[in-house]
Amino acid sequence: MVAVTDQFIAVDMNWDGKVVRLIFIYTKCDYILRRELLLSLGQLMSSSFPVIFVGDYNIVKNEEERAGGLPVTRVAKNDFIQFIDSHGLYDLPFLGSKFTWFSNCNGSMIWERLDRALTNHACLDQFPNSIVNHLERSHSDHAPLLIQLVDPRRSSPSPFRFQRMWLQHPLFLHVIAESWNRECHLSGLQRMAFKLKRLKGDLKLWNKVVFGNIFQRLNDARDKILLLENQLLSDDSVTKELMELKCSYDHLLLQEEIYRKQQSRVKWLEEGDRNTALFNAMARENQQKIHVSEIMGPSCILTDTQQILGAAVEFFKSHLDREIESGRDLSPMLSLVPNLVTSEDNEMLLSVISKHEVYDAVKGIPEDSAPSPNGFSSSSYIHAWAIISDDLIAAVQEFFAGALCADALGASIISLIQTKDKLNTFLDFRPISIC
Structure with missing residues (x-):
């Protein structure tokens, strides 16, 4: 148990060896109390492990999330949207009914999506295909929510994709030349197809053996920098090694940024401005959009x-x-096409x-x-x-x-x-x- 109030319960749980923080929410209808809740929830955020805010927020993000009743005040919606944007939260995609709450007050039916699950970047990194099921209502006017945390394990190997971060490696063109200039007795189109196929295999092997996993290399570099910085307190002979390692680390960060940008398909930002977090978020959002759960x-x-x-x-x-219908005489129509x-x-x-x-x-x-x-x-x-x-x-x-x-x-x-x-x-x- 992390924290308990009259509007939320926060717990840390172990899911398959991973720490996941769950915050169960019941938001008061009062505007002031809702704002106090949003401020409190921000203090429970963490960037190092998954955090999921799930429950009844008693507010919708836009008019498309409701049908019937009076319009929601702009101030209330803006507070909720600002909370989501300022903490970089994502609304998990859902299966089932579009609305999670129903009321029939004096013959006036109101449908709204008051219940949802919001997650942080760490949750999307570890469980990118997670979804929320809006189950059938029974004894409550709210639909129960069932969250499915889905690991990114692939059922089939990922296809080859040329990675632009490879261009930053000093041996990249050497690998291309060595593969391309090997003997080939074909010509023209067949020669081009054969060499591309061979190059694809060579680049896969080079990426695995030489270039390596960019994220593992970054983690190793961070650990080594921390070790040398601690060692520097008592031994200044490591100064040169530390400076060289930091230069190498900056180069790895650039490679990561290039990779993230390629994954995100963002074209309106330049590389080199440390936009890695944005690129990563855009890539995760794109992945969520194209995932079909049902x-x-x-x-x-x-x-x-x-x-x-x-x-x-x-x-x-x-x-x-x-089959395309064939055998039709198209010559009469050719006379209608001008000779330009x-x-x-x-x-x-x-x-x-x-x-x-x-x-x-x-x-x-x-x-x-x-x-x-x-x-x-x-x-x-x-x-x-x-x-x-x-x-x-x-x-x-x-x-x-x-x-x-x-x-x-x-x-x-x-x-x-x-x-x-x-x-x-x-x-x-x-x-x-x-x-």
């Missing part, structure tokens, strides 16, 4: 991750594999693609854009241009000469874009192709 399948509601994945594949496969391409335009379009055109096309793709299906982004091509340019240009020229594209280069990822805040069926996704 959806209607062919015959029932699906909650198991593997069942959802399997049903999604079958649903979109049946839609996208439909001149002979000079046609000659220009049929000319051989130059090295400068290929480079300008690659350079024109933002370095922080999404990678292609093989995991490589434009950043990887730009920074290794001196090494890979001859093979890339030959592949592009062969493609425009009419050669068949290799399967590895012509692959496409079907990405599902969510069209509604609350997903019900797979029809609430819009599939797009990412080449």
Whole structure:
């Protein structure tokens, strides 16, 4: 037991060897007492372990969280929103009814979402896919809340993604050159596809053996800095080693920031300003948005991750594999299309693609854009241009000469874009192709 008042009970519990602080809340309706509660809750925050504030807040964040009754005062909502924003809290996604409280006063029905679970960054780091279930009401006008803390354990290996933080390593281009220049007897598109596949395997191995886990390296550097700082009190001979270690630590922080920014897809902030916390928060928020905990399948509601994945594949496969009607004579419609391409335009379009055109096309793709299906982004091509340019240009020229594209280069990822805040069926996704 950490603290007890007439508005909350705070306890620390052990969950699978991890400390989790739970604060159970019942907020008074009085405005002054609610403000006192929010101030008290802020003192129970911690950045070192997960904290979950769960219960009845007796307030909504916006008008979409209520139906019926009188509007909520702006001051009350602003206090609640300021509490959430100032402490960097996240509203856990929920399953079930949109509203958690119901009242039928004198024939006037009011529905509101008064109950919720708010978490801090540490909770999202350790349990990124956690959700809240709004259970059915029985003897109370409030719906019970069931919190599911979900570990980030993967059921399948994560796909390869080129990491821009690798560019900070002094041996990165050497690794690229060593892999790319190894013997290969193919040509054109097949040569490019083979070398990219080989490079992907080499980078995976190099990342694991040489580059290492950036977060473990940061923790090790922090521990060593603390050790040397304590040693410096009695032995000033470690001064040079400590300064070198701090320089190395700053370099690791930059690598972490680059990694976090790439994960967050934030494009309006520059690297180097220590925006790591913001990038991490944005990445976690993005991950929460794309996580599907529940959806209607062919015959029932699906909650198991593997069942959802399997049903999604079958649903979109049946839609996208439909045969296109053929055999129709389209010649009458061709007469309606005006001839706008001149002979000079046609000659220009049929000319051989130059090295400068290929480079300008690659350079024109933002370095922080999404990678292609093989995991490589434009950043990887730009920074290794001196090494890979001859093979890339030959592949592009062969493609425009009419050669068949290799399967590895012509692959496409079907990405599902969510069209509604609350997903019900797979029809609430819009599939797009990412080449």
